[in-house]
Amino acid sequence: MSGYTVHTIPGSPFGRAVLIALEEKGAPYRLAAVAPGTLRSPEHTARHPFARVPVLEHDGFRLYETQAILRYLDRVLPVPPLTPADxxxxxxxxxxxxxxxxxxxxxxxxxxxxxxxxxxxxxxxxxxxxxxxxxxxxxxxxxxxxxxxxxxxxxxxxxxxxxxxxxxxxxxxxxxxxxxxxxxxxxxxxxxxxxxxxxxxxxxxxxxxxxxxxxxxxx
Missing domain, CATH: 1.20.1050.10 (Glutathione S-transferase Yfyf (Class Pi); Chain A, domain 2)
Structure with missing residues (x-):
């Protein structure tokens, strides 16, 4: 799987969690930095209507909410697994x-x-x-x-x-x-x-x- 883009503010703990998951999976990704004062800009609210970060884009699929992104990544990139089998x-x-x-x-x-x-x-x-x-x-x-x-x-x-x-x-x-x-x-x-x-x-x-x-x- 390819084509991961993460829109986040550098330093955001939630954005970092998504980057950590991608690093753990060994997946290449593009970091699209969001400036702190632009969360309510039309450009960003088109990605995230609630004006927050991060947002993941993957081959035409867009997703926000960190937990949803992390679970998605663990499904499409199953190795190594980050969810216990038990x-x-x-x-x-x-x-x-x-x-x-x-x-x-x-x-x-x-x-x-x-x-x-x-x-x-x-x-x-x-x-x-x-x-x-x-x-x-x-x-x-x-x-x-x-x-x-x-x-x-x-x-x-x-x-x-x-x-x-x-x-x-x-x-x-x-x-x-x-x-x-x-x-x-x-x-x-x-x-x-x-x-x-x-x-x-x-x-x-x-x-x-x-x-x-x-x-x-x-x-």
């Missing part, structure tokens, strides 16, 4: 992907990550300490649950790297750049060990913010 492990993977979207990102990463990283780095904004403090109770709850679900396993759904790790890795790597990371992981050393383990994968190394930005600039 029904319970697959269900745990699905649960963790939902935790990422509804609890880790919403109210945690989209607040702390924006205030500490995106706002200062891209927009020149000063972090809103009140907003960060308000997000911390939910963050502690999310991190405690992620730690409990990971337990002492190598990866979130068991022995194998799955779509749960693909989706969670960019969000947690993003948050690790904030001072809140040390507080949130003080009692979860195995969560930190998991992050170091997945960071060492070629797919993570190839999709850092810096490398994706450089690839976008060279396109």
């Amino acid at each position: 029904a319970r492990r697959a269900a745990r993977m699905d649960q963790l992907m939902a935790i990422n979207d509804w609890y880790l990102f919403q109210g945690v990463a989209n607040v702390i990550g924006f205030q500490r990283v995106v706002g200062p780095r891209l927009l020149g904004l000063t972090p809103d300490e009140t907003a960060i403090a308000a997000a911390m109770p939910k963050a502690h709850t999310v991190f405690a649950e992620l730690s409990a679900l990971l337990d002492r396993q190598p990866f979130f759904a068991g022995e194998a790297f799955t779509l749960a790790d693909v989706l969670l890795a960019p969000q947690l790597d993003f948050l690790s750049a904030t001072p809140e990371w040390a507080v949130l992981t003080a009692d979860t050393p195995h969560l930190c060990a998991w992050l170091e383990r997945v960071r060492a994968r070629p797919s993570l190394e190839a999709t850092t913010w810096e490398r994706v930005a450089a690839r976008a600039a060279a396109a």
